[in-house]
Each structure stands twice: as structure tokens, then as C-alpha cells.
Amino acid sequence: MPTPQEMLERFQDSYALGDEAIDHTHREFLELCLAAANAKGPEFVETFQALFDHTNHHFADEEAKMQASAYPAFGEHRANHQRILGDMDRFCQRAAAGRAQMARAWLNDSLPAWFDLHAKTMDSALVVHLRQHG
Ligand SMILES: [Fe+2]
Numbered sequence: 684m685p686t687p688q689e690m691l692e693r694f695q696d697s698y699a700l701g702d703e704a705i706d707h708t709h710r711e712f713l714e715l716c717l718a719a720a721n722a723k724g725p726e727f728v729e730t731f732q733a734l735f736d737h738t739n740h741h742f743a744d745e746e747a748k749m750q751a752s753a754y755p756a757f758g759e760h761r762a763n764h765q766r767i768l769g770d771m772d773r774f775c776q777r778a779a780a781g782r783a784q785m786a787r788a789w790l791n792d793s794l795p796a797w798f799d800l801h802a803k804t805m806d807s808a809l810v811v812h813l814r815q816h817g
Pocket residue numbers: 709741745806
């Protein structure tokens with residue numbers, strides 16, 4: 684699985700979906716993942732929290748677009764967002780409580796793998812729909 688750094692390097696070829704706002708948000712997401720992965724000590728909790736806040740907005744923006752365009756797969760896409768937000772919230776709380784190790788592992792392994800698949804499937808399908816109905 685590519686790291687967030689590698690995903691940013693190959694963003695245009697592998698992750699750009701052709702929707703300017705969504706692509707911009709996805710680059711910011713990967714930059715925040717990278718910042719959290721590189722953060723040391725107390726800075727880790729701060730950057731993880733920034734990633735969590737950004738992800739809340741990222742998902743809310745996509746869901747607003749789905750609702751505004753009567754997207755048929757809204758429920759499925761939203762459920763996938765909620766699952767990852769729940770995990771992120773839990774690991775963020777653990778990190779804030781001084782247990783950063785599992786949060787780091789999740790951030791380095793599970794989250795990039797989730798983004799790779801989610802961007803290429805659910806977000807990609809949403810962008811196709813928005814092009815036709817947005
Ligand atoms: Fe997204």
C-alpha cells in the first residue's frame with residue numbers, strides 16, 4: 684500500500700477525480716495524514732485532531748453534494764464515511780489519552796488503505812454522478 688507521501692506524489696495520475704473541490708480536499712486530507720504520521724510527541728495529538736476536524740468537513744461536504752443531487756448510493760457512501768469517522772474518533776481519543784501507538788499504526792496502515800479504495804470507488808462514482816447531475 685502506498686504511503687500518504689507516495690499518494691501525494693502520484694496524485695494527478697492515481698487519485699485526481701476531475702472535480703476541483705473534491706480533489707483539493709483529498710490533497711489536503713493526504714497532507715494532514717502525512718503531517719500526523721511525521722509528528723512527534725504532543726504534536727501528534729494536535730495533528731491527528733486537525734485531520735479529524737478536516738475529515739468531518741470533507742465527508743459533510745460530499746454528503747451535502749449527494750443530497751443536493753439525489754445521489755442513489757447516498758446511504759452506502761455515508762455509512763462508509765461514518766465507519767471511518769468512528770474509528771478516527773476512537774483513535775484520536777486514545778492518542779489524546781497518551782496511547783498513541785495504536786493510533787499511529789491505524790494512521791499508517793488502515794487509513795491510507797481505506798482512502799486508496801474509497802477514492803477510487805465511492806468518490807470516483809460520486810464525481811461521475813455529479814458531472815451528470817451536479
Ligand atoms: Fe472524499
